[in-house]
Amino acid sequence: MAKSSTRVLVADDFEPFRRFVCATLQNKLELLTIIEAADGVQAIEMAQAMQPELILLDIGLPKVNGIEAARRIRAVASQSKILFVSQESSVDVAQAAFSAGASGYVAKMDAGSELLIAVKAVLRGERFVGSRFAGHGFTGPLDLRPAGSARGDQVVAPLRQQTVETVRRHEVGFYSDDACLLDNFTRFAGTALKAGKSVIVVATELHRSSLLLRLQSHGLDIGAAIEEGRYISLDVAATLSKFMIDGQADPVRFLKTTSDLIAAAAKAAKGERPQVAACGECAPFLWEQGNAEAAIRIEHLWDEIAKSHEVDVLCGYFLDRFQGGTSSRIFAKICAEHSAVHAW
Secondary structure, eight states: OOTTOOEEEEEEEOHHHHHHHHHHHHHHOOSSSEEEEHHHHHHHHHHHHHHOEEEEESOOSSSSSSSHHHHHHHHHHEEEEEEEESSOOOOOHHHHHHHOOSSEEEEEGHHHHHHHHHHHHHHTTOOEEEGGGTTTTSSSSSSOOOOOOOTTEEEEEGGGGGSGGGOEEEEEEEESSSSHHHHHHHHHHHHHTTTEEEEEEEHHHHHHHHHHHHHHHTTHHHHHHHHHTTTEEEEEHHHHHEEEEEEEEEHHHHHHHHHHHHHHHHHOOOSOOOEEEEOHHHHHHHHHHTTTTHHHHHHHHHHHHHHHHEEEEEEEEGGOOSTTTHHHHHHHHHTTTSSHHHHH
């Protein structure tokens, strides 16, 4: 268990995610010192200067990638434990991380549920392997410790492997411009339609129109999908008006609205097990209007829908709206309501 004197270095070039990690550790573990680095060179230099007990490393770091940074850190801060928190979910990449000296590996899409478990395990001297890597026998420096060394051969896997959250997909992307948002919404909706799923889009008129054109340019017969009821496009403001009362989402109305919508979409889906995917801007629209409390509440309600109805949900927020102060705390809360966080 972490103590108040623990020093932690967080190295990630995506500042909002870095703030999310720092806020999570500070709020839950009450760590005294958290150091930040934005690239591999900074991570190595700070590790040597501060000798932190724990280092959280991304793999896709600028200047020096996380794998190489870990190797160099082992030479200058041999007592520091390394936990990778990366977008990469490849078994080969995870093995490379352990070979470079890692004590644990968490995929960013699982950070909301596994980060704190992993940090506590690694600080105890245990190895942590994220749930999506269950069954893979990674080898690395921990396996070379003499017999009887303190807890070095223990592997901790999160209990969430046995829960319904393993199939939940409620993801969020923070985009730098409209093109990035539309690229990812197109990929998400297009993949779902090609798989026979129904797609629900709740967005602004501009984004809905642009998305429709992009899907058509990718060779999808959107006209047929609309006629079949497999592609449902709704205006975000009109949709919110169905369940918002005095600036807040009414849970009963929200459940009624979304459940009816999902039921209609599922009925039109193809395959033995009809599935639905939804992408949109309900909560982001409220955030843009300055209603952060309602945005977080909507994300929580959508998270419950993702679990209970097994719907894939993707949200998109304009990154520039999150700049310091209160925005940082809101950013952390929004990330916590999702199963994965992406930078677009």
